[in-house]
Structure formats: C-alpha cells, structure tokens
Amino acid sequence: DVKVTQSSRYLVKRTGEKVFLECVQDMDHENMFWYRQDPGLGLRLIYFSYDVKMKEKGDIPEGYSVSREKKERFSLILESASTNQTSMYLCASSRRSGGETQYFGPGTRLLVL
Amino acid sequence: EDQVTQSPEALRLQEGESSSLNCSYTVSGLRGLFWYRQDPGKGPEFLFTLYSAGEEKEKERLKATLTKKESFLHITAPKPEDSATYLCAVHYNNNDMRFGAGTRLTVKP
Numbered sequence: 456d457v458k459v460t461q462s463s464r465y466l467v468k469r470t471g472e473k474v475f476l477e478c479v480q481d482m483d484h485e486n487m488f489w490y491r492q493d494p495g496l497g498l499r500l501i502y503f504s505y506d507v508k509m510k511e512k513g514d515i516p517e518g519y520s521v522s523r524e525k526k527e528r529f530s531l532i533l534e535s536a537s538t539n540q541t542s543m544y545l546c547a548s549s550r551r552s553g554g555e556t557q558y559f560g561p562g563t564r565l566l567v568l
Numbered sequence: 569e570d571q572v573t574q575s576p577e578a579l580r581l582q583e584g585e586s587s588s589l590n591c592s593y594t595v596s597g598l599r600g601l602f603w604y605r606q607d608p609g610k611g612p613e614f615l616f617t618l619y620s621a622g623e624e625k626e627k628e629r630l631k632a633t634l635t636k637k638e639s640f641l642h643i644t645a646p647k648p649e650d651s652a653t654y655l656c657a658v659h660y661n662n663n664d665m666r667f668g669a670g671t672r673l674t675v676k677p
Contacts, residue, residue, distance in 0.1 A: 459611070490667075497572075497655070497669040498612075545611050556602065557657075557665070559611035 458482070459560035461546055466565045474533040476563050478546030487529035488547040488557060489513075489521060498545065504529055536567045570595045572658050574668035581675050584645045589671045591656035592638040600659040601639050603632050605652045606670070612655055646675045 462477035480487065486505050490498040490513075500513030502521040510521050518540060522530045529548075533540055543564050547557040575590045591601070600619050604612035616625040618634040625632045629650060631642045641654055653670040660666070 495577075495669055498657075498667040500665070547611075556614050556617060558614065559604075562609070562611045564609070 459546055459548055459558055461544075461560040461563050463563050464561060466563060468533075468536050468565065468567050470537055470567060472533075472536050472567075474536050474565065474567075476531040476533075476544055476546075476565070478529045478531070478548075478560055479527050480529075480546075480548040480558070481527065482548065482550075482558075483526065484548035484550055484558075485526070486549045486551065486555075486557075487523065488549075489519075489529065489531045490545045490547065491515070491542040492545055492562075493542050501531065536565075538567050541565060541567045570660070570664070570666055572656060572666045572668040574654075574656055574671050576671060577669070578672045579674070581643075581646055581673070583647055583675055583677050586642070586644045586646070588643070589641040589654055589673070590638060591641070591668055593658045593660075593666075594637075595658055595660040595664075595666065597661045598658060599661075601634055602657040602659070603639070603641055604655040604657065606655055607652050615654075643673070646673075648675045648677050651675045 459480045488503040489501045492498050504510050504523045520532045545562045546560040549555040549557045572593045603615040606612040616632040621636045629644050633640050651674050653672045655670045657667045
C-alpha cells in the first residue's frame with residue numbers, strides 16, 4: 456500500500472512565523488504535490504514537483520515555497536504566515552505526470568493566529 | 569474556463585435509499601476522471617479512475633460512469649458508513665488536474 460505521511464496533524468502558529476510542513480512517501484513516486492483545501496473551494500494546487508530539486512508553481516503559489524532535496528520528501532514552507540493561510544494542507548504523490556492516481560496524506564490543519 | 573462542478577453540495581439519504589452524485593466538467597483534452605472519498609479530518613482516499621466515455625467501474629455499493637461531459641457516482645442501498653465527502657478530479661491536457669468542491673453525503677440509519 457502507498458503510504459504518504461505528513462509531519463503534523465494540527466499546527467497553531469502566529470502571524471509572521473515561518474512554517475514548515477513536511478511530507479514523506481514510501482512508494483518511490485516521482486511526483487509530489489501540495490494542495491490546500493478550504494470549504495466550498497475544493498482542493499487547490501499550490502506547488503508540485505516531478506523530480507528531485509525540481510518544482511513547478513500551481514494555481515496559488517503566492518506566499519509559499521517548496522523544497523525537494525530527496526525523492527521521498529517534499530516540504531512546503533510558509534515564509535511569513537498570515538491568517539488567510541489558515542487551512543487544511545494536503546500532500547499527495549503519484550507515479551508519473553498527472554495522469555496517474557494521486558495518493559494523499561492525512562492532511563495538516565493549520566491555524567494562523 | 570476549465571471547470572469541474574459537483575452537485576449537489578450536500579445530500580442526505582436514508583439507509584437503503586439509492587441516489588447519484590454528479591461531476592460535470594468543461595475541460596478539453598480529458599485524460600482521466602478520478603473519484604475520491606474523504607472522511608472528516610482525513611486525506612482523500614482513491615476510489616476509481618475512468619478514462620473514456622461509456623466506461624463504468626464498480627466497488628461494493630458504488631458505481632462510477634463517464635460521459636463526454638460528466639460523471640456519475642451511483643450509490644446503491646447506502647449504509648451509514650458510506651457517509652463522507654466524495655470528490656471528483658479531472659486530468660486534462662498534459663499535466664493539468666482540477667478538483668471539484670465535493671459532495672457531502674450523509675446516510676441516516
């Protein structure tokens with residue numbers, strides 16, 4: 456079974472803090488994704504990566520950055536957290552570009568005060 | 569504009585009352601349509617992939633179908649444990665993927 460794990464289930468941070476969300480997958484997938492999920496808006500893609508050290512912007516990259524130093528690990532960074540970044544963050548991985556099924560982690564619920 | 573729309577937003581059923589969820593899309597170059605189930609506070613769990621119009625997939629009480637404009641997720645004789653949010657996602661062009669907002673299903677015993 457594919458397993459995608461995320462470093463935290465719940466996080467509470469203050470405005471202006473730097474926040475790191477980590478995601479690890481154990482299936483040797485090439486592709487990894489970060490989404491945020493807000494009520495009524497569905498999943499929106501923040502960033503994705505097709506390979507180590509490679510990253511592409513998604514639909515809503517502003518205020519975020521990512522890092523992929525190893526194939527199994529994909530980190531999402533909020534450089535200076537703001538209250539409008541309060542959300543559920545979901546990491547996913549897949550075997551190849553887009554068309555393959557994406558497997559999701561359990562999510563991190565982030566609250567920025 | 570490329571869009572994926574799910575309806576209804578919420579659906580309440582009695583146990584055993586069959587119904588369907590809809591996912592309509594306005595994208596060009598469809599390459600695949602995915603259905604996921606998401607329980608509260610958890611990540612989406614993969615259910616089905618459909619690749620071409622006319623295709624159908626089944627799993628227990630769920631059956632997914634695909635036409636050129638939409639997909640249906642039919643739920644036959646649902647049980648309370650089928651309560652969840654059901655998401656559809658469309659893969660199109662080369663690497664574009666777009667998710668719908670989901671249908672929140674509640675099945676009352």
